[in-house]
Amino acid sequence: MPVEASLIEILACPACHAPLADRSAADPAELVCTSGDCGLAYPVRDGIPVLLVDEARRPA
Numbered sequence: 001m002p003v004e005a006s007l008i009e010i011l012a013c014p015a016c017h018a019p020l021a022d023r024s025a026a027d028p029a030e031l032v033c034t035s036g037d038c039g040l041a042y043p044v045r046d047g048i049p050v051l052l053v054d055e056a057r058r059p060a
């Protein structure tokens with residue numbers, strides 16, 4: 001279930017406050033931090049972004 005684009009525009013990475021890239025149509029659905037130094041990927045569960053650093057996937 002994709003996340004609304006208007007919602008993604010107002011969201012920011014809770015770790016570094018960079019904008020998030022919409023990967024909610026991918027599998028797994030995620031919102032990915034656009035900061036090269038951070039790059040955390042936050043899960044989207046049932047169309048709801050989980051913007052918690054503890055839940056985020058670290059970049060490889």
Ligand SMILES: [Zn+2]
Binds near residue numbers: 015016035039040
């Ligand atoms: Zn970040």
